Amino acid sequence: MKTLVVNKKQIGLAGIATLLMASCQQVQPVAKTEPGKSWLAGDHHVHTHYSVKWDNSVFPPAPILGGDAKYSIPLNAQMASHYGLSWMVITDHGGPNRAKLALEQAYPELVASRKALPQILQFYGMEFDVPGNSPGGRHASLIMPHRPSEAEQLYQIESRYNGRQGVPPGPEKAEDAFMLQALKAMDALADKPLLFVNHPARLASGFRQYNKVTPAQLRDWQDAAPEVVVGMSGAEGHQAATLNPDGSADLNAIRGEYPGYPTMGGYDQMTARLGGVWDSLLSEGRRWWVTGVSDSHGHYTDGWADFWPGQYAKTYVYADKNYDSVFSALKAGQVFVTTGDLIDALFVDVAVNGSARTASAGQTLTVTPDDELVLRVRFRDPDSTNGGGFNPQVARVDLIQGMITGAVANRNSDETADTKVSQRFYSTDWRIKDGYSTFELPLGKVSKSQYLRLRGTNQAAELEPQPDPKGEDPWQDLWFYSNPVFIEVSASQS
Structure with a gap:
């Protein structure tokens, strides 16, 4: 296969298209990977030229290809592969008759x-327009399992339930209850899709002032379809909005295009705020995962607001390199997210000392109050430049601990009383072994069910992620998040 060589700071569309055509002509099927799971990077929110605008001067409205996103599917896949992704999901916008356009x-x-590009797994999906009173801004990545029925199954879901489908959409799609009906229908399918809520607080009017998507709705959606609704994006797309086409800073622009309240270290406030929405969901014992996406419509060097898939944010899953394994890992929360290639592997294990009992991200360790527990962490900080030409270093890792207290009385709750950073680790606290930074922490005996998650950054002095100022260079403010390990305490065994 011919390797696609690009300039990381100035990537011209015409040149890439020419190279892509030459590359695709010479692609040979890749050899089957060795058995055994590894951390595979991906992106579940990628737009193509099938995210169309609509010509409403004719009836029915006609699609305008490239209207809201610029690139073809193979070009996105080629660039995703170039930036180290093993999998991606095509998630184009809906519209009056988008279901037919997608299918045909x-x-x-x-x-x-x-x-043409077998080296990258390419899932079929869409950016689902969530039904409700104000569907604008209420979006979710809908990911189809890789099956022969995937196209027809998505066509049926989109044509019946997508909030913007129809000329005009039916009045029932203006009701929040219709989203619950849609989710129950998805949950009843033999081959269930996955749904991650996109940019949940992008339209918040302020700090903890949620608009369009509320904590109560997140709970309602997961309760309606617990095997479909599994999380939300944390590291948001449009991170290159603060960059001009030449790479200089646009001092009036906002990272992630969050107008009412900014991202925090590049992450949505529902993820980034300690003891906030995410922790409130986890404190109920919900299996609720966070991810990182590009939301790529067009590259900033072409005058848009985005990085290529995988150039900045990556969602890593611990899986074999095949469709079913990646899909299962996403569903199970065997996931971490990072920006700027701060790390490329992360193992967070809680173990019972003196036994083989252990659990990692997305898993549950059942213990008794007499068990002595230990946290074991390994992460890899790649010794290479990232998509911006930098080689960032991890400056600090935080261990976050929260209690599992059961269902909340207030369905719109966005806080927990006892979530805390229980320990901070710096470079002097870990040692390097076989390319990994490693450390352990005795947890002792625990008497209450809880969860542990990790957060890391290249910012040693910024103890909590702060609101991102206008014009901030996204390459200088990097964070990673693990998904939680749950600890369930049972009665002592005599």
Whole structure:
């Protein structure tokens, strides 16, 4: 296979297209990977030229290809592969008759792209327009399992339930209850899709002033379809909004295009705020995962607000390199998210001393009050430059601990009383072994069910992620988050 060589700071579309065509002509199927799981980077929110605008001067409205996103499916896949992704999901916007467009045009292009670029797993999906009183801004990544029925199954979901489908959409799609009906229908399918809520607080009017998507709705959606609704994006797309096409800073622009309240270290406030929405959901014992995406519509060097898939944010899953394994890992929360290639591997294990009992991200360790526990962490900080040409270093890792207290009385709760950073680790606290930074922490005996999660950054002095100022360089403010390990305390065994 010919390698695609690009300039990381100035990537011209015409040059990439020419190289892509040459590359695709010479692609050979890749050899099957060795058995055994590894951390595989991906992106579940990628737009293509099938995120169309609509010509409403004719009836029915006609699609305008490239109207809201610029690139073809294979170009996105080629660039995702170039930036180290093993998997991605095509998630184009809906619209008046987008279901037909997807089935007849977008899906055949995806099939061709899979054949041309077999080194990257390419899932079929869409950016689902959530029904409700104000569907604008209420979006979710809908990911289809890789099955022969995937195209028809998405067509049925989109044509029946997508909030913007129809000319005009039916009045029932203006009701929040219709989203619950849609989710129950998805949950009843034999091959269930996955749904991650996109940019949940992008339209918040202020700090903890949620708009369009509320904590109560997140709870309602997961309760309606617990095997479908599994989390939300944390590291948001449009991170290159503060960069001009030449790479200089646009001092009036906002990272992530969050107008009412900014991202915090590049992450949505529902994820980044300690003891906030995410912790409130976890404190109920919910299996609720966070991810990182590009939300790529067009590259900043072409005058848009985005990085290429995988250039800045990556969602890592611990899986074999095949569709079913990646899908299962996403569903199970065997996931961490990072920006700027701060790390490329992260193992967070809680173990019972003196036994083989252990649990990692997304898993539950059942213990008794007499068990002595230990936390074991290994992460890898790659010794290479990232998509911005930098080689950032991890300056600090935080251990976050929260109690599991059961269902909240207030469904709109966005806080927990006892979530805390229980320990901070710096470079002097870990040692390097076989390319990994490692450390352990005795946890002792625990009497209450709880969860542990990790957060790391290249900012040694910024103890909590702060609101991102206008014009901030996203490459200088990097964070990673693990998903939680749950500890369930049972009665002592005599």
